[in-house]
Amino acid sequence: MSQMTDSRGFRTGAAISVLLLGVAALLHTSEPTGSASALLVVAIAAAMLLSAATGLRVSLLGLPFRILRERGVIGAPAPKDLQPVPGLRLAQVMGGTMLLLGVLADTAFAADLVALALVVTVATLQSFLAITGICVACKLYGVVVWFQNRSLPQGATTIAPQKIRMTKGSGR
Numbered sequence: 001m002s003q004m005t006d007s008r009g010f011r012t013g014a015a016i017s018v019l020l021l022g023v024a025a026l027l028h029t030s031e032p033t034g035s036a037s038a039l040l041v042v043a044i045a046a047a048m049l050l051s052a053a054t055g056l057r058v059s060l061l062g063l064p065f066r067i068l069r070e071r072g073v074i075g076a077p078a079p080k081d082l083q084p085v086p087g088l089r090l091a092q093v094m095g096g097t098m099l100l101l102g103v104l105a106d107t108a109f110a111a112d113l114v115a116l117a118l119v120v121t122v123a124t125l126q127s128f129l130a131i132t133g134i135c136v137a138c139k140l141y142g143v144v145v146w147f148q149n150r151s152l153p154q155g156a157t158t159i160a161p162q163k164i165r166m167t168k169g170s171g172r
Contacts, residue, residue, distance in 0.1 A: 003084075003085050004082040004083060004084055004085065005056055005082065005083060005085050005088065006069075006077040006081055006082065006083075007077075007081050007082065007083040007088070007133060007135070008065060008074070008077060008081050008133075009059060009062035009065040009066060009069070010056075010059070010062055010083070010088055010091075010129065010135070011129060011130050011133055012061075012062055012064060012065035012130075013051075013059055013060075013061030013062035013063075013065070014061070014126040014127070014129040014130040015126075015130035016061050016062075016064070017044050017047075017048070017061050017095075017122075017123075017126050018123050018126045018127050018130060020040060020043075020044050021041065021044065021119060021122070021123045021126075022123075023040065024037040024038075024040040024041050024044075024119075025037070025119075027040065034106065034107075038103050038106065038107055041099050041102065041103050041119065042099070042100065042103055044061070044096075044099060045095075045096040045097075045099035045100045045103070046096070047059075047060040047061050047096075048061070048092045048093075048095050048096035048099070049092065049093065049096035049097070049100075051089075051092045052089045052090075052092035052093045052096065055085060055089065056085050056088055056089060056092075081133075083135060083138055084138065084141070084142075086141055087135060087137060087138030087139075087140075087141035087142060088135060088137075088138060090137045090138070090140070090141045091125075091129075091135050091136070091137030091138060094137050095122045095125065095126065095137075098118045098119075098121060098122050099118065099119060099122055101118055102114070102115040102116075102117075102118035102119040102122075103115065105118065125137075
């Protein structure tokens, strides 16, 4: 299948994104145009999409975790802390896209309720990941892979066993 990565970094990044989305919400209510809040939401979306585009090698939201890990403050992950990279990439793509659609809905179409629903959905899922360590999109990805493997003909090649990326925070 694919490599595994330390989900604790993405839990940290999820918590940071929720805090930043909260700041964006406060900015949105205090400013008449909403431009600063929209810019902050776009920055969070861009960080998520950059993470997905680089195969999770560049995660700006998870950067504080990575720095602490490289300095030895945080130890190596336990097996329970490992998540498949494709599932986390899917989560990053979905979250970043929903945030961008929320900004677009708010600025271009004045669809405040749609924008609010999209941003709150991302914030809720990110909160759930930060608190519980459960990535809903990762679980969705797992279900899709399970259905794909289940529907293969008998004797067909299935997805290969996962490689585990167990570097000591090298960032590669």
